[in-house]
Amino acid sequence: MIQLYHVYKAYGGDQYALHDVTLTADKGDFLFITGPSGAGKTTLLKLIFCAEPATRGQLLVDGVNLQRLKRSGIPYLRRKIGVVFQDFKLLGERTVFANVGLTLEVTGRPRAYIEKKVRQVLRLVGLDAKENHLCCRLSGGEQQRVAIARAVAANPIIVLADEPTGNLDDEITLEILELFREINRRGTTVVLATHNRELIRKVPGAKVGMLRQGRLVAAGVAKQVMAQRSALEMSSQGVL
Amino acid sequence: MRLGLLVYFLRKALGNIRTNPFLSMVTLSTIAISMLILGLFSLIYLNVQQSLHQMGGELQITAYLQETVSSEQAKVLRSKVADWPEVEGITYISKEQALARFRSQLREYAGILEGLKENPLPASLELTLMAQYGRSGNIKELSTRLGRLPGVAEVQYGRKWMAKLRVFVEVMKLVGITVGGLLLIATIFVISNTIKLTFYSRREELEIMRLVGATDFFIKAPFLIEGLLHGLGGALLAAGGLSLLTLFLFSHLDLPLRLAMMAGSLPTGQLVAGFLGLGLLLGVLGSMVSLRRFLRP
Numbered sequence: 383m384i385q386l387y388h389v390y391k392a393y394g395g396d397q398y399a400l401h402d403v404t405l406t407a408d409k410g411d412f413l414f415i416t417g418p419s420g421a422g423k424t425t426l427l428k429l430i431f432c433a434e435p436a437t438r439g440q441l442l443v444d445g446v447n448l449q450r451l452k453r454s455g456i457p458y459l460r461r462k463i464g465v466v467f468q469d470f471k472l473l474g475e476r477t478v479f480a481n482v483g484l485t486l487e488v489t490g491r492p493r494a495y496i497e498k499k500v501r502q503v504l505r506l507v508g509l510d511a512k513e514n515h516l517c518c519r520l521s522g523g524e525q526q527r528v529a530i531a532r533a534v535a536a537n538p539i540i541v542l543a544d545e546p547t548g549n550l551d552d553e554i555t556l557e558i559l560e561l562f563r564e565i566n567r568r569g570t571t572v573v574l575a576t577h578n579r580e581l582i583r584k585v586p587g588a589k590v591g592m593l594r595q596g597r598l599v600a601a602g603v604a605k606q607v608m609a610q611r612s613a614l615e616m617s618s619q620g621v622l
Numbered sequence: 623m624r625l626g627l628l629v630y631f632l633r634k635a636l637g638n639i640r641t642n643p644f645l646s647m648v649t650l651s652t653i654a655i656s657m658l659i660l661g662l663f664s665l666i667y668l669n670v671q672q673s674l675h676q677m678g679g680e681l682q683i684t685a686y687l688q689e690t691v692s693s694e695q696a697k698v699l700r701s702k703v704a705d706w707p708e709v710e711g712i713t714y715i716s717k718e719q720a721l722a723r724f725r726s727q728l729r730e731y732a733g734i735l736e737g738l739k740e741n742p743l744p745a746s747l748e749l750t751l752m753a754q755y756g757r758s759g760n761i762k763e764l765s766t767r768l769g770r771l772p773g774v775a776e777v778q779y780g781r782k783w784m785a786k787l788r789v790f791v792e793v794m795k796l797v798g799i800t801v802g803g804l805l806l807i808a809t810i811f812v813i814s815n816t817i818k819l820t821f822y823s824r825r826e827e828l829e830i831m832r833l834v835g836a837t838d839f840f841i842k843a844p845f846l847i848e849g850l851l852h853g854l855g856g857a858l859l860a861a862g863g864l865s866l867l868t869l870f871l872f873s874h875l876d877l878p879l880r881l882a883m884m885a886g887s888l889p890t891g892q893l894v895a896g897f898l899g900l901g902l903l904l905g906v907l908g909s910m911v912s913l914r915r916f917l918r919p
Binding site: 431433454457458460461465467471473484485487488489490492493532536 | 624626627630826827829830831832833834835836837838840
């Protein structure tokens, strides 16, 4: 579903945000991209939904080679990908309904379909009672749910989420994670960028790609990768 | 394009206009005033040109004959000139007829002619020209040709004022094109600026739309329609204003008979259609100038 081969991303000069990253996510995978701040997690997601082009390497999404994708083809690729942004990117002065419906509006769907589909996804995220509320009046957790509802409204084959639990308390974090697991259980590939290792431990069967300073330092099944990293960290602390 | 989508774009465009009604009013007024000025120039130009066309048809050239020319010779001359392609009609006015006409023109002062021992007025040929020759500026050539004919003493026609009127029309045309061109450029700039401001006020939404898969066309279309609506609205206001203004001018001003007679036909349907077409064009151009810049990759 998502294939990265020796991908580089440079922001001018020799400063690489991503350095020789090779990673894949198959259909129905739950993939965590993890690493400390500045490791390149957000950059990686941006490359996948064509917000930025890779400097080098090959990047395929649903069989489409992004290096060869024309500008006019980008909107159609984005319709296959739902994105939950770190800052939510919601329209605060619009209702929950309007925000979620926007994804369907841009594809030219008829009004009746939009109404039905928006209510359906709002039920999924537990916000069906708040469809007429303004987004600016919602709590952080509720806003995150609106962002998730918007990301899944158009039935994407991939959902990308950038630090979706960054500013939420533990209880809400677990609820949001459970939402992503539910979306994944329905067959959608989920790629979730987070620095929160606790979150990864909650989904032991997920795949993990660990980044450090733009390089992929570990990749595999969550349980194994996390065990490896813990052992490494413990030994390095012992040496020190 | 599906009707539903068109309705959606139209709704969005009207929403944009409602978001900033003051800005829309300013834009509409600017378009209307620019087009009104342009329309006035066009109207004056078209009417003066039309007058020239009509006057060309009625233009008379008078060839005064020498004293020595007999009436038989004059008639031969008349049939010769009548065959010229430029000539629509020709009348021979004898010395006696000329005096009688002069007497009738003098009316109560005709008595002053009583003391004359002999008739001082020459016989003449009065020529009416075909409309196309009156317009094309070859009257001078025709009068020279006429003057060279044996028996013709002098040729007269309304040369000076015709030339002045033609210069006036040409100046009008030049001023109209220059002022109109500048106004149209200014109008495009105003529409473009309005679209830019609307775009700016909605930039967050448009950015999100783009991120969730909106095509450039989907983002552009409501702004293009907004520009079109402004252009069309401005053109309608200008056409209405022009009609009212011309009606007012013709009903309140003491105009010469010829101009007053044209009042009923102003402004023409063609001019209004031209206005609407121009309004639409300005709207599209104004919008495109802004959108091209905003949607650059």
